[in-house]
Amino acid sequence: TIFVLLLLPFSGWLIGIIGRNLRRKSAVAQAQQGEMLSQMDETLGGLRVVKAFNAETKLEKRFAALNERIRKSFNYLYARHNLATPLGEFVGTVVIAILLWFGGMLIVGEKSVIGPAEFIYYLVIFYSIIGPAKELSRASYGVKKGMAALDRIDIILNTENNIPEPKKPVQITGFHDKIEFIDLSFRYNTEWVLKDINLTVHKGQTVALVGQSGSGKTTLIDLLPRFYDVKKGKILMDGVNIKKIHTHDIRKLMGNVNQDAFLFNDSFFNNIAFGVDEATMEQVVEAAKIANAHDFIMATEHGYESNIGDRGNKLSGGQRQRISIARAILKNPPILILDEATSALDTESEKMVQKALESLMKNRTTLVVAHRLSTIKKADEICVLHEGRIVERGKHEDLIQLNGHYKKLVDMQSF
Ligand SMILES: Nc1ncnc2c1ncn2[C@@H]1O[C@H](COP(=O)(O)OP(=O)(O)O)[C@@H](O)[C@H]1O
Ligand SMILES: [Mg+2]
Structure with missing residues (x-):
């Protein structure tokens, strides 16, 4: 009896420690997984901005770092998990075995009755061993499942970009003269959304596109x-078809400020420095x-190191817009592409944004x-677009x- 009393708490203690440790690590891993989902969400959601600012490598690095952390957590977790469950059952089995053996010894010693005790003894051991064995095979099944998932991820990662890069790209040295859209038509699916567009933008000019929503701006x-x-x-840049220029080189010449200012769950500093390698x-x-x-x-708690929240949700619409304008100013591109926002700006921040935009547009193409x-x-x-x-x-x-x-558009104030 003393033996039992000692043995049980000890095994309970061992299993308890493993279990607690596992739960703590598992909470960490869960949090990391959440972080990964939100990072994926914002990266995919902001893909246009990521591409426009040539920031693929930057984000890849960020993602790889997180991935590595998650891999470590889960490796640890699964190793422990797959060890702990069978281990727990093994401990249980051993306890029962020792108990029965001990009891059997007593029985054998005092009354010399072996038969029933021995029978139960083997039976119970056999029964207990089945569990851990099953567990082990389940673990190996889990590994296989993981490998299959990995294969699928590989397929997604290796999917080819649908914008083919030129085999022998033309090297450009900047933007010098003009951008030409020549007899250009475009469709996403079957319906042509742009038809016979001819437009030349000379260096230093500002060309505004206006038109109803859905007109193709x-x-x-x-x-x-x-x-x-x-x-x-075709579209020519200083006379060169842009299909012959590497997308990276072309995007380097441009700064985008879009309708929805896309910000990342990071500091002000990193959000503004997003488009340049080192700032x-x-x-x-x-x-x-x-x-x-x-x-x-500067009014925020940590200034430029303050986190702006998921997609900048700690900021107002006008503030978000100004951050994305700062981003474009820092990149300092010769060509500027603006899709102006009208929504969600009160008069005060509208004025601020307007001023910011004017500084940005100075001396640029x-x-x-335009909405304003x-x-x-x-x-x-001014080019008025109507049905493409x-x-x-x-x-x-x-x-x-x-x-x-x-x-009509001006009268209705609807751009
Ligand atoms: N990614 C897309 N896939 C398919 N159709 C699209 C896509 N984006 C826009 N369109 C369609 O193209 C047309 C022009 O849209 P858009 O260029 O967004 O107009 P605007 O900016 O002038 O409001 C619309 O009919 C729209 O439904
Ligand atoms: Mg639009």
């Missing part, structure tokens, strides 16, 4: 950084000042989907005179 500006490839016609604090602060973002950043009349009025050329065609073009006053699509 975003699609047109997405073709320039090669988010999609032109189906008919100093001074450069980041400088960009933020120009973008009218410095003051509200800009292609802008003030931006449109300053444009060198440029139906009117010219300066603000001339287009008002025409009394056509543009006049």
Whole structure:
């Protein structure tokens, strides 16, 4: 009896320790898995921004680091788990075995009755061993399942990009002269969403695209950084078809500020420095000042090191927009692509954003989907898109005179 009393607490203690440790590690692993999901979500959701800023490598590194941490946790966890369960049962089995053996000895010693005790003894041992054995085979099945999942991940990772890179890319040395859209048509599926577009943007000019929602403005500006490839016609950059230029080189020339400012769950600093390989604090602060973002950043607890929350949810719409403008200012590209936001900006932050945009557009070639009349009025050329065609073009006053699509849009204030 004493023997039993000693043995049971000891084995209980052993299993308890393993179990507790496992639970703690498992909580860590769960948290890491959550982090991975949110990182994947924001990377996929912000793919356009990632590509536009040539930040693939940066994010790949971030993801690889997290992956490595998760791999370690799970390796540990599974090793322990697969060890602990059979171990627990083994301990149980051993306890029973020792008990029975001990009891058997007593029986044998005092009364010399072997038969029933021995029978039960073997029976119980046999029964107990089945469990751990099953557990082991289940573990090996789990490993196989994991391998299969890994294969599928491999397939996704190795999927080819649908924008083919040129075999012998033309090296470009910057942007010098003009961008030309020539007889360009484009469709996502069967329906043509852009038809016979002809447009030349000279260096230093601002060209505004206006038109109803769904008229093809975003699609047109997405073709320039090669988010999609032109189906008919071509786009020339200083006379070179952009299909012959490596996407990385082309995107290096451009800065994008999009309708939804895409921010990452990271610090202000990292969000602004996102598009450049290495940035100093001074450069980041400088960009933020120009973008009218410095003051509200400094008002946060840790300044530039403050985390902005999941997709920047700790910020207002106008603040997010100014961060993404600071990002473009820091990248300092010769060509600017703006898809202006109207939604979710109050008058005050609208003014701030407007000022920030004006500083950004200074001395640059800009292609802008314009919602604000003030931006449109300053444009060198306004193109009115209607159902995928440029139906009117010219300066603000001339287009008002025409009394056509543009006049209607301005009257309705609906761009
Ligand atoms: N990724 C896409 N796949 C298929 N159709 C799309 C896609 N993006 C836009 N479209 C379609 O292309 C047309 C032009 O859209 P878009 O360029 O977003 O217009 P705008 O920016 O002027 O509002 C719309 O009919 C829209 O439904
Ligand atoms: Mg749009």
